[in-house]
Amino acid sequence: MQMITVSPNNRCWWLRLRLQSPLSHHDPDNTDKSNRNLFRRVAKVIKTDVAGNRVTQEQVDRILNAYPVPQSMADLFAEATLQQFLGTALMYEFISRYNGKDGTGLFSGIERYRRLEERFKQSAVQSHSLMDLWGFACDSLQVPTAGDGNDFRTLTLLNAPAQLAGQVIKTMIESPRPLVMLARLWADAARNGEATVALQYAPPSPTESQEMIVEMPTFSANSARHELIREPGMWHLFNKLNIAFDEPMPAMTAMFYNGGDIKSGASQPSDVFWLRGEVRRQYPLLALLSGGTDSFLLGESNLRVHSWVRCRENNDVLKGVGLDSHLSIFDLTDDWTLTRHANRVESGQMPFGFETLIENSEIIVRLSVTPYADELQIGALMASLRTYQGNDSTIGGQSARGFGLTDLRFHDSLLDEQALAAYEEYLTQNATILCAGITEGHLATGKVLVSG
Amino acid sequence: MKEIDWFAAASRLQRRKPTLLDALRPAWERYTSDAYQATMRPLTIEVTVASPLAGYNQLTLDGLLAWAVVNEATAGNQLDNSAPPYLLPVPLRLEWIDSHTELPLWAANWFEPTTANRKISLWWHKRAAKPEHVRARKGVVKGDVSEVAGRFKEKRIPMPAQIATTWRTSCMGNAEEIARLLAPIDAIGKKRSAQVLRWSISPAESFQFCRYVPATYGTERLGGFPLDMQLAAWTPPYWDGVPECKSLCFIPAQIEQDVFYFVSPHAVEQFQQRVEPLPARQAISIVQKQLNRRLRVIEPGHDHEIYVGWHNDKPFYALMGQGEGASPSVVTILSVESVLHGKIARKEAWSEKETHG
Numbered sequence A: 001m002q003m004i005t006v007s008p009n010n011r012c013w014w015l016r017l018r019l020q021s022p023l024s025h026h027d028p029d030n031t032d033k034s035n036r037n038l039f040r041r042v043a044k045v046i047k048t049d050v051a052g053n054r055v056t057q058e059q060v061d062r063i064l065n066a067y068p069v070p071q072s073m074a075d076l077f078a079e080a081t082l083q084q085f086l087g088t089a090l091m092y093e094f095i096s097r098y099n100g101k102d103g104t105g106l107f108s109g110i111e112r113y114r115r116l117e118e119r120f121k122q123s124a125v126q127s128h129s130l131m132d133l134w135g136f137a138c139d140s141l142q143v144p145t146a147g148d149g150n151d152f153r154t155l156t157l158l159n160a161p162a163q164l165a166g167q168v169i170k171t172m173i174e175s176p177r178p179l180v181m182l183a184r185l186w187a188d189a190a191r192n193g194e195a196t197v198a199l200q201y202a203p204p205s206p207t208e209s210q211e212m213i214v215e216m217p218t219f220s221a222n223s224a225r226h227e228l229i230r231e232p233g234m235w236h237l238f239n240k241l242n243i244a245f246d247e248p249m250p251a252m253t254a255m256f257y258n259g260g261d262i263k264s265g266a267s268q269p270s271d272v273f274w275l276r277g278e279v280r281r282q283y284p285l286l287a288l289l290s291g292g293t294d295s296f297l298l299g300e301s302n303l304r305v306h307s308w309v310r311c312r313e314n315n316d317v318l319k320g321v322g323l324d325s326h327l328s329i330f331d332l333t334d335d336w337t338l339t340r341h342a343n344r345v346e347s348g349q350m351p352f353g354f355e356t357l358i359e360n361s362e363i364i365v366r367l368s369v370t371p372y373a374d375e376l377q378i379g380a381l382m383a384s385l386r387t388y389q390g391n392d393s394t395i396g397g398q399s400a401r402g403f404g405l406t407d408l409r410f411h412d413s414l415l416d417e418q419a420l421a422a423y424e425e426y427l428t429q430n431a432t433i434l435c436a437g438i439t440e441g442h443l444a445t446g447k448v449l450v451s452g
Numbered sequence B: 001m002k003e004i005d006w007f008a009a010a011s012r013l014q015r016r017k018p019t020l021l022d023a024l025r026p027a028w029e030r031y032t033s034d035a036y037q038a039t040m041r042p043l044t045i046e047v048t049v050a051s052p053l054a055g056y057n058q059l060t061l062d063g064l065l066a067w068a069v070v071n072e073a074t075a076g077n078q079l080d081n082s083a084p085p086y087l088l089p090v091p092l093r094l095e096w097i098d099s100h101t102e103l104p105l106w107a108a109n110w111f112e113p114t115t116a117n118r119k120i121s122l123w124w125h126k127r128a129a130k131p132e133h134v135r136a137r138k139g140v141v142k143g144d145v146s147e148v149a150g151r152f153k154e155k156r157i158p159m160p161a162q163i164a165t166t167w168r169t170s171c172m173g174n175a176e177e178i179a180r181l182l183a184p185i186d187a188i189g190k191k192r193s194a195q196v197l198r199w200s201i202s203p204a205e206s207f208q209f210c211r212y213v214p215a216t217y218g219t220e221r222l223g224g225f226p227l228d229m230q231l232a233a234w235t236p237p238y239w240d241g242v243p244e245c246k247s248l249c250f251i252p253a254q255i256e257q258d259v260f261y262f263v264s265p266h267a268v269e270q271f272q273q274r275v276e277p278l279p280a281r282q283a284i285s286i287v288q289k290q291l292n293r294r295l296r297v298i299e300p301g302h303d304h305e306i307y308v309g310w311h312n313d314k315p316f317y318a319l320m321g322q323g324e325g326a327s328p329s330v331v332t333i334l335s336v337e338s339v340l341h342g343k344i345a346r347k348e349a350w351s352e353k354e355t356h357g
Helices: A057-066 A071-077 A082-098 A112-126 A130-140 A151-158 A162-174 A176-191 A221-240 A250-258 A272-282 A284-289 A312-321 A375-390 A417-429 A431-439 B006-011 B022-032 B061-074 B175-182 B215-222 B265-274 B280-291 B339-345
Strands: A004-006 A012-019 A041-047 A211-217 A303-309 A333-340 A350-357 A362-369 A406-411 B041-049 B094-097 B104-106 B119-126 B155-162 B166-173 B194-203 B230-233 B246-250 B295-298 B306-311 B314-321 B329-334 B350-353
Touching (some): A004 B175, A041 A312, A041 B119, A057 A151, A071 A082, A071 A176, A082 A112, A082 A130, A082 A151, A082 A176, A112 A130, A112 A162, A112 A176, A162 A211, A211 A312, A221 A303, A221 A362, A221 A375, A250 A284, A272 A284, A272 A431, A284 A375, A303 A312, A312 B194, A375 A406, A375 A417, B094 B215, B166 B175, B175 B194, B215 B246, B265 B314, B265 B329, B280 B306, B280 B329, B314 B339
Antiparallel strands (some): A012 A406, A041 A211, A303 A362, A333 A350, B041 B166, B041 B194, B119 B155, B230 B246, B295 B306, B295 B350, B314 B329
């Protein structure tokens, strides 16, 4: 038997959303106390040919010899990995440069080590090399350039091979606290002039270093689904049926707007299989996106949404459809600082910062439908996209402040005018029953399904 | 925390007869026919994805194929998840049918990552309804719709996901039919988060279960008594709401390396009296695990084999004898108060690491 390879060939559309203004889309996983928000990130595996070459023993020894540790501390690194040691060395370097007297920049006062930990972690999330990490950390902690005669040593560390740097960055993101503890001790011991010893580590094994994991700025598929399809799809349907947004019961509007939720304590009716099929048949938009009635879910949606930022690191996916790029994702981000104005007694002023994706970069969205999506469902999809194009055209946060305006274009395909016309015609011909189904809560099934 | 007695819990479950939907009957009859079952070959199945794979549990091949078969038979209208367990046909070897639940065990493993991987959290943001959606409706008053509590609450939902780009599993199945069923699946995982770039199906040398299968399958088919068991789902649709899909399970690939020892009722009593008064099941499990460390005590002039084990840092000794069948038997358990322990302390007897054949 020969190997069989199959690539799914469901009907799909690739969309290019070119940003007309910077995109603000923050990370919901951010839990620190700072007044700075990073762009949303998701880890991604990058192949070695993009990330760099394998690490040699010579490269590792060069860094270890540049950073001998005080003898009293050698045992504390007995169980530490190479990447933990290098992360500690980086923090030690920062502390030894900027921790004189009251400290420097934001690295001062009793909160200095909390800020150090937070800002190094944020900087690690933003970085794909130790050079970047150092630059971002110095910038966000507002410390000046400090030449203390150790620049050559520092640069030896900052030039660590890409794969190793990736692992240090990962450690810094996941558990910076022990690194800060060790670095503080190290700085104290070094100040006392203790004798030092160079540690010994082997380079990461080849199997570990063929790929590296990078925290990539991403635009979430869930956001794309809401902003491009669900909300404009609802606008289109309600306008077509002449329904005001506050006319149906809140749970009905919620089902179209955000998927809704099942009522607490509700029990599923016995004919749910039939009801579900009937609702999906009557309302193609709900078959496409699904939702929850009072007592049951409408089944799996027939639409799949995936999204990527167009950049070099995503070429493994986007090259196949001719959307590859030579720009790195790390060249496409920018920092913004805005100020909340002071009130009349001049209190409450607060600067806040956030990371954005720059103007003219592109979000690529892939929409595909299952083989069970009929022409009316595809028409509902097209109606949503056209409504988005013609109305809101923004994605992400802070659109009121001018962020996230897009120009949506189809790549490699066209808007399906025939399906759109069929859907419009279906809504026109069945407007009375469809409108009653929404406002009276029975969704054209003859049985009240949404009452809350 | 009180330990859950899974044996007692499992025996109290109300078993319902599985349903074979009319729409699925042709596929069931076809896939389970003798002629079709004879076409099954060991296979490796790989999927390459372009985005993170979300989900609380591992992706299962038999679950995925069952989903594809159901979709095909019902034109995308899925099963009702409140109903009794379903018989879900898949083009895999029917390895065994549980006589209690009448549900099938299919010869398939679960997907594992083959490239670099990391477990992450993806966040789904369920937006709150906008104020203008609820302002004028008659009968809706202030407080009916809240962003912070109840049905209309704004939610941020974390979902575990993994970022490997290639996932692999193995099975005994019909390659052509599996390829046909997988071809339209262009997204997998919770919320269909992972976009599928391609599926590859290639021949393998053999098949072995490397995932949880029912303990009763172990006793009936493998002739052994598994040591490490836990309540797990083992057959499609793997739903929490269908307890028949779950039972006490073990992983054959792990367990077959262990030797099974019969622990006599007397030995259990002695363990309870001399070591710790634990429930019998727990005592047997401890003795089995410790014996599989293969630490034998050599006592000159003694006919019986004696093994040493530890519980709560204290040694105990298992006196071995001829058991029923091929399994060695534990006759009794001795403690630190025994004469034997004194001999070991005086180095008149000693222990050494040995390996059974």
